[in-house]
Amino acid sequence: MVDLARVRIGRGNAITAGCVFTTDIAVGDFNLFNLQTTVGHDATFGDFCVLNPSVNVSGGVRLGDRVLVGTGAQILEGRTIGTDATVGAGAVVTKDVPSGVTVVGVPARPLDHGGE
Numbered sequence: 474m475v476d477l478a479r480v481r482i483g484r485g486n487a488i489t490a491g492c493v494f495t496t497d498i499a500v501g502d503f504n505l506f507n508l509q510t511t512v513g514h515d516a517t518f519g520d521f522c523v524l525n526p527s528v529n530v531s532g533g534v535r536l537g538d539r540v541l542v543g544t545g546a547q548i549l550e551g552r553t554i555g556t557d558a559t560v561g562a563g564a565v566v567t568k569d570v571p572s573g574v575t576v577v578g579v580p581a582r583p584l585d586h587g588g589e
Contacts, residue, residue, distance in 0.1 A: 483520070501538070519556065537572060546581075 480494055483502035488494075491509040498512055501520040506512070510524045513532035522536050525544040533551040536542075540554050543562030554560065555572030564581040575584040 495532070513550070525562070 479496045480498045480500075482500045485503040486500055486506070487504070488506045489508050492506045493511045495512065495514045497515045499517045501518055501522075503520055504518055504522045504524075506524050507528070508526040510526070510528045510530070512530045513534065515532050516530050516534045518536045519538035519540070521538055522540045522542070524530070524542045525546075527545045528542045529547045531548060531550040531552075534548050535553045537554060537556030537558065539557050540559070542548070542554075542560045543564065545562055546560045546564045546566070548554065548560065548566040552566050553569045554566070555570055555574070557573045558570045559575040560566055560570065560581065561575065561577035561584070563579070564577050565579045566576065567580040570576050570581070576582060577584050
């Protein structure tokens with residue numbers, strides 16, 4: 474059961490089977506919460522984010538617009554993921570991720586593009 478006074482969900486969002494939302498969550502527009510995603514308290518999401526299957530978002534996390542979170546990634550308490558950032562599959566985010574940056578690994582670190 475959703476307490477609409479404690480969870481705000483914008484337009485055009487897709488929340489798929491097995492997702493669990495806690496309380497005091499704000500979701501922008503046109504986001505995808507794929508299978509088995511969990512969202513902790515006081516989390517906020519911008520617009521056009523994609524959370525692939527089995528992502529876990531801890532409490533107090535903030536995602537900007539157009540964030541892609543790979544399958545099985547974990548975002549720890551209170552982290553901020555900037556606009557247009559990507560979190561690789563299976564990554565564990567222990568620090569804030571700046572806008573436009575891709576992070577991978579455990580703990581998550583910026584992707585090395587090999588001098589590109």
